[in-house]
Amino acid sequence: MREAHKTEATEDYVELIDDLICVNGEARLVDVASRMGVTQPTASKTLARLQRDGYISSEPYRSIFLTPMGKSLADESRLKHEIVFEFLQTIGVSKEAAKRDSEGMEHHVSDETLKAFKKLIRQYKS
């Protein structure tokens, strides 16, 4: 797989787990699976890989926690995601399309592009 692809799933998962913890107080497999649109066994296998790679920690049958590494990746990802989402709306894309597109695009925008996005958001605001 090409570079960006390798981390895409990881970023999506840690971002989601972080979100679930914020909203629900904890992240359960069943919710991760349903929000990712995959079956529980599939989510379970991916989470095992994330744990193996040091992004999350959890005991069998218990809820999921982010490691410091996982948390910082989640924060980075969400920031990118939010900027792209806001940018698209700023240039006139509907909320729904902006939501869909930003989810895919966030993994491909470089810091340079992100900076250009932020600048334009600022310009439009003034």
Place this chain on the structure above:
Amino acid sequence: MREAHKTEATEDYVELIDDLICVNGEARLVDVASRMGVTQPTASKTLARLQRDGYISSEPYRSIFLTPMGKSLADESRLKHEIVFEFLQTIGVSKEAAKRDSEGMEHHVSDETLKAFKKLIRQYKS
């Protein structure tokens, strides 16, 4: 894999094959592999799938052709790619970063977002 992902490799390959045919007069496995940054057996396997799915045609040991379906996918993809590439440069992203980012982003922009990009390009031009 999530929706966009499934067609990403296909789009990249047909776009590249189309390009090779334009520039070199024909598309050979060896060039496809080197431009995609994978080994020849890997490219060969992917091309077999593309042929199975009706995007390309070729005889053993011969060069590769796009089917009408492959050609129209290539045209669509390149158009998207070019718009994203031009858009990023228009908002101040360097050519190099625009090239890298547009390659990943092209698979995730909806028609609505593409329209917004085109509009902004026009605005900046005037």
Place this chain on the structure above:
DNA sequence: GTATAAACTAAGCCTTGGCTAAATTGTAAA
């Protein structure tokens, strides 16, 4: 306190997209 339902894990299979090593075919030069 036990039965039942929900959550999770285990096992096994599939496809895609990587790789290496080895065999085959095509082509060009001696």
Place this chain on the structure above:
DNA sequence: TTTACAATTTAGCCAAGGCTTAGTTTATAC
């Protein structure tokens, strides 16, 4: 024309990410 090299294919391996079916564990409700 033969030989050697380049291009391609074949075979076999691996990891990720998807599925289903079946078995465990946990939690809930009675």
